[in-house]
Amino acid sequence: MKKSGPFIALLLLAATFSACEEKKEKQTIIVPPPAKEVKHGPQKMPDTSQKRDIEWQGGNYTISILRTADESLPLTKDEEGNAYYDNTIHVRIQRADGSDVLNKTFTKTWFASCLQGTATYRDGALLGIVFDKIDGNRLIFASSVGSPDFRSDEFVPMTMTVDANGNISVHLDTKMDTNSGDETDDDDGV
Numbered sequence: 001m002k003k004s005g006p007f008i009a010l011l012l013l014a015a016t017f018s019a020c021e022e023k024k025e026k027q028t029i030i031v032p033p034p035a036k037e038v039k040h041g042p043q044k045m046p047d048t049s050q051k052r053d054i055e056w057q058g059g060n061y062t063i064s065i066l067r068t069a070d071e072s073l074p075l076t077k078d079e080e081g082n083a084y085y086d087n088t089i090h091v092r093i094q095r096a097d098g099s100d101v102l103n104k105t106f107t108k109t110w111f112a113s114c115l116q117g118t119a120t121y122r123d124g125a126l127l128g129i130v131f132d133k134i135d136g137n138r139l140i141f142a143s144s145v146g147s148p149d150f151r152s153d154e155f156v157p158m159t160m161t162v163d164a165n166g167n168i169s170v171h172l173d174t175k176m177d178t179n180s181g182d183e184t185d186d187d188d189g190v
Contacts, residue, residue: 041083042071042075042083042084042085043082043083043084043085043148044069044084044085045067045069045084045085045087045125045127045148045150047066047067047068047069048065048066048067048128049064049065049066049067050063050064050065050066050130050131051063051064051065052131054131054134054139056134056139057137057164059095059096060095060096061093061094061095061096061101062092062093062094063091063092063093063094063131063139064090064091064092064094065089065090065091065092065129065130065131066089066090067087067088067089067126067128067129068087068088068090069084069085069086069087070085070086070087070088070107071085073085073086073087073088073107073108074086076108076123076124076125076148077123077148078147078148078149078152079147079149079152079154080149082149084125084148084149085125086107086108086125086126086148087107087108087125087126087127088105088106088107088126089105089106089126089128089129090104090105090106091103091104091105091106091129091141092104093139093162093166100166101162101164101165101166102162102166102168104168106126106129106143107126108121108124108125108126108145110170111126111143111145111158111170113170114156114158114170114171114172115145115156118156120145120146120154120155120156121145123147124145124146124147124148124154124155124156125145125146125147125148126143126145127144127145127146127148127155128142128143128144129141129142129143129160130142130143132159135161137163137164138161138162138163138164139161139162139163140159140160140161141159141160141161141162142157142158142159142160142173143157143158143159143160143170144156144157144158145158156172157172157173158170158171158172158173159171159172159173
């Protein structure tokens with residue numbers, strides 16, 4: 001019987017190693033793919049503000065522009081269908097004496113004549129209005145409506161013109177930003 005004790009111990013030891021090896025062979029590590037980021041609820045584009053002093057018409061003027069998300073407007077969406085709040089943009093052009101040439105809040109509907117029937121008008125957001133240059137008695141602003149996703153380059157560029165009396169016209173910006181000088185200005189104001 002003394003011989004069977006070491007034999008049993010050896011048999012148990014072999015079974016233990018065999019069981020460990022079986023477990024190692026069956027172990028499989030599966031790493032799930034990263035979950036796609038799900039965005040809940042409408043998003044807001046960040047608020048922006050600009051202030052610029054200019055000399056125009058023989059006087060000093062201040063142009064202030066403020067973009068804010070407006071929860072009261074219909075929602076917009078990006079190319080992936082994520083919902084965003086549309087924006088309002090407040091433009092104020094002030095004379096040195098504090099009186100206003102223009103003090104107006106714009107929404108996407110203000111640019112509808114340039115965008116009628118397009119997906120950009122239906123789904124896009126008012127992205128921006130930025131002072132561009134002085135052209136005689138007119139101030140020229142670049143404006144755009146397009147995808148609210150800041151990574152997107154989908155937008156419709158427009159030019160907004162304000163004259164010394166505060167009259168506003170808008171048209172599509174069909175000029176390319178090149179220095180060729182061969183482009184013609186499409187000046188059919190809206």
